[in-house]
Amino acid sequence: MYQAVYFDAFNTLFSLRYPIGSAARQLPMQKGALSDFLHRFDAHLQAAYGRAHAGPPGEASPFVRLFAAFADLTGLSKTGPFGLLVRKEGLVRHWLTVYTDVLSTLQTLSQVCRLGIISNAWPHLERLLDLLGISSYFESVTISAQVGLSKPNQAIYELALRTLRIHAEQAIFVDDMPANVAAAERMGVRALWLVRAPTSERDIPARYRHLTQIHSLEQVVALVLGT
Numbered sequence: 001m002y003q004a005v006y007f008d009a010f011n012t013l014f015s016l017r018y019p020i021g022s023a024a025r026q027l028p029m030q031k032g033a034l035s036d037f038l039h040r041f042d043a044h045l046q047a048a049y050g051r052a053h054a055g056p057p058g059e060a061s062p063f064v065r066l067f068a069a070f071a072d073l074t075g076l077s078k079t080g081p082f083g084l085l086v087r088k089e090g091l092v093r094h095w096l097t098v099y100t101d102v103l104s105t106l107q108t109l110s111q112v113c114r115l116g117i118i119s120n121a122w123p124h125l126e127r128l129l130d131l132l133g134i135s136s137y138f139e140s141v142t143i144s145a146q147v148g149l150s151k152p153n154q155a156i157y158e159l160a161l162r163t164l165r166i167h168a169e170q171a172i173f174v175d176d177m178p179a180n181v182a183a184a185e186r187m188g189v190r191a192l193w194l195v196r197a198p199t200s201e202r203d204i205p206a207r208y209r210h211l212t213q214i215h216s217l218e219q220v221v222a223l224v225l226g227t
Contacts, residue, residue, distance in 0.1 A: 002190065002224050003166050005109055006140075008151075008175035009119040012194055014132055017097040043120040043150040050148030098132050099196075105217040106137040113224060116140035118160045118173065120150045140164050151175070152183030161189075174220060178208040185211065192220065 007013055109115060115138050119125055122145045129135035142160040149156035161168060168188035175181050176194045185191035193211040201209060214220065221227075 001226075002113055002172050003170040004114040004116060004140075004161075004164050005172045005174070005220060005224065006116040006118050006157075006160055006189075007173075008177070008180065008194075009117055009121060009125055009129070011176045012099075012174060013102050013117075013134065014096050014098045014128075017095055043144060046120055046122060046143075046145035047148055047150040047153075050143075050145045052148075096128070096132065098134060099217070101217045102134065105221055106134060108221050109224060110137050114139050114164050114166075116142065116160055116164060118142045118151065118156060118175075120144045151177070151180040154183055154187050157184050157187060157189060172220060172223065174214070174217070178204075178211055181211050182208065190223075192223075 106115065117125075117129070117138050117140070119142070121143050123143060125143050126135065126141060129138070129141070135141075140160060140163040142156060142163065144150040144156065147156065147159055149159065151157075157168075157173070161171060164171075169190075172190045172192065173181070173184040174192045174194050175184070176196070178193050181191045181193040191212070192214045193208070194217070195213050195215055
């Protein structure tokens with residue numbers, strides 16, 4: 001029996017209430033090279049910030065320490081893409097929405113196993129989870145900007161597993177980004193690619209076609225309960 005389920009946060013548990021154009025209906029790799037570059041660049045910035053603050057003294061390079069100081073001075077580490085929203089609960093509820101299958105899934109799973117989050121995000125994610133009403137379900141929240149690691153680096157999954165003191169084969173991981181799912185799968189985690197929008201196999205790069213796809217978080221419940 002699985003002892004823990006880890007989730008990604010944005011586009012897995014919650015998303016923009018008013019998605020721009022057809023973005024909500026696209027797979028991550030269909031959103032274009034610029035979108036992919038910005039996503040990876042932001043993840044690298046988050047991890048660099050985390051290394052400067054969470055790593056041993058001297059581990060981060062002078063450039064990384066300078067960037068972290070700049071992020072703190074300018075407020076970048078507290079704002080980020082959604083940081084401004086956390087200042088007012090009304091703004092969070094206006095612009096972000098929790099997917100309809102999330103609350104029932106978390107309520108059921110929390111009765112039979114432990115729950116965690118592994119997210120490439122800035123530190124304000126914890127505040128967002130609280131304002132969205134779902135933070136209390138999670139025993140472990142591993143955030144790239146706090147630990148100095150980012151997905152798909154396997155070290156961040158290993159760190160998350162250690163926080164709950166479980167082995168890879170005892171855990172499930174759910175993410176909407178196939179590269180992150182593939183990385184978790186390689187280390188022995190039961191990894192599930194959440195694809196909420198209808199898609200066809202020809203839209204999926206060959207390197208990701210072997211991944212186990214789910215289309216709703218309710219399928220995670222069925223897997224854990226063995227139904």
